[in-house]
Each structure stands twice: as structure tokens, then as C-alpha cells.
Amino acid sequence: MNRRRAKEIRSSYEIQRPANMPFWNEIVCGNSNVLLKLIPANSVNLVITSPPYFQQRNYGEIGIGNEKFVSQYIDALIEIFCECVRIIKPSGSIVFNLGDKYEDSNLLLMPYRFAIAATERCGVKLVNNVTWVKTNPTPRQFKRRLVSSTEPFFHFVKTDEYQYFIDEFMKYEDEQVKPSNGNGAGENVGKKYFKLVDQSELTEKQKDMARAALRQVIEETQRGDIEGFRMKIRGIHSEPFGGQDGGRKIQLTKNGFTIIRIYGNPLKKDVITTPVESLKNCPHPAIYPVRIVEEFLHLLTKPGDVVLDPFVGSGSTAVAAVKQKRVFVGLDVNAEYCEYARNRLAALAYQPTLV
16 A cells, blocks of 8 residues: 555544554554564454464465364464453454364364353453354355355453444444334224234223223324334233243233333344455455444444454455544455555545545
8 A cells, every 4th residue: 555545544533543552554464473462452442353264265375274183273263362352452342253164074163162262261251143144155056965154253352341332333234123013003003902802711800901001002003102012812822922920921910911012123133144245356265244344343343443353364354444434453464465455445545435
């Protein structure tokens, strides 16, 4: 990346570089084991990365991924991971993406071996296992197994004080999942429940209570105060999910009915669905989508936060950081990948979102 374009990227942030921070909005070529030790403890908000998978692809025959044994690969990853734990702030997070591996037709569960080792050996907690669902997996025709179309993104923290921006994250979401109630908000909303109340085994007093509660919740729905509702009637419907001793179960026992209001708040599940990306003339054999990185940036960081990728590869993490006004640090041992990532970032320097 030439100096002028690098300066333009750096000037897009309103945060000053700490005096003891060696890298700032840079792609640095070198061994992550060495480079991470130069970064001060408790200085990074988020580490997010996808290390080379075990004996899966040719990454230039250097660095992690070429180990002969599974145990050696896990040890090498854990050495990097523990350094990542050291450099993140108490409020920070680490997100690692790993793919699995078959050996002699046996699935090794490599990502989960790593996750267990990380929690046991590096003093972290595993908050979520977020599943990446690929809409365009490699079209292979296996005779004795199904095509792999998912990979895990593990979210680790080192304290319970990790920052978490669920509201900002939901604003970013393009697709919001809302519960379906099937009631609608027209004139007929809830009428089926009046018929069921009449047919139920409830006492006349309980039926009067049920009708009054129904009229109230129907008005709430028609005013738009709630998105919809469901009603459970003793002897007609199954108990509410879980059947806990309390709440709705008590209402069913005491009153003979319970009403479940649906407020329509979007739900965020631990699944990200997006296609595998490809880039023209990219030397890196495995590119993870910028959108996935952006999702985690909105969930776990705020503008101006420092995001580090110790296996930056084609530069997806750095690209996402620039687009979302975060500071990036990208490390990689492969000089060809580093040059590609720098050029990819240089192409963003003149984007309107950065000026």
C-alpha cells in the first residue's frame, strides 16, 4: 500500500494511536507468535480470525496447518490463542473460526477439540458457538456421507465484563426473525379462542375471566401495542413450552387459561447464513466473508475500537474494520497474502464511506 493511501485510511479514524502500540491500521508480515508478543497486554478490543485448517489447504507450506499430528496442530493454535487472551482488554472478546477434517473417513471434530483446549489451557469462557451456514458449499457428490456446509465461530471472553452491543447489532441486521402468531390484527382476531373457551371444561367463572382477558388482549393487538398473542386453555391445549412450576403453569391451574403476548421483537439466533466468497486473482485458497466479520464487529465492538487478526490472509477482517470505522491490525506469515491484503485495502481508500 502506498504512503498516501495508507494515510487516507488512518485519517478515517478519530482515535489516537497509543504510544506503546507497535501496529496501527497495518498489515504486518511475520510470524504471529513473535509479533503478538510485541503488542501490550489489555490493548485490543477484539481478536477475530480464521487460522489455517489442519492439513486442509496449501498455505505456502509455512506456518500453522502443516503439522503431522492433531496434537501438534492444537498446541500450535493454543500458543497463538493464549497470546490473544493476553492482549485483549478485560472487556474484549476473541472469535475463532475453524473447519473440520476427515482422516481415514473419520470426522476429527477438530474445532471442538480446539475449543475445549482453549477453555482448559488459556483461562477463557466460551460464550457462543455461532454456526456459519454456507449457502454455496463445495458441490461434491459423496457416496457415503453428506456434504459439509457449516463451520463454527467460537466466541471466547476472559472476564464477565465483555462489551456486548446487542441493540447496535440488531440495527445492522438485514434479516430480522420475528415470531409468527397467525392471529392477524383484523376484525376476526382471537375469535377462534372465544369458541374454544365455550367448548372447554372451565367453570362459568373461569370462562368469564377468559373472555374478559381475550377482549383486552385483542384490543392491544388491534391498537398495535403488541404484534399478536396465543392463548392456552386447560384441557384443550398442551402446557406452555417447558411446563415450569410457576408463571403460566400456575395460571392454567388456577384460572384455566393463560395468554402469551407476542411483542414482535426480533430474535438473533446463533446462526449466520451467507455464501462463501471468492475474489478475483486472490492467492489465498480460503476467504471468509466480510459480512460475517461485520456482524461480530457490531456485536462486540464500537467505532474506534481495535480489531486484530493474527491470520489475516486475504484481508477480510481488515476490510470489515475499515468499512465499519474500527482500527485494524492484520498479521500473516505469508508475504504474498500480506501484499494482496494491502492492495485490497488500498482500493477502499477512495470509497465515499471513508471520506
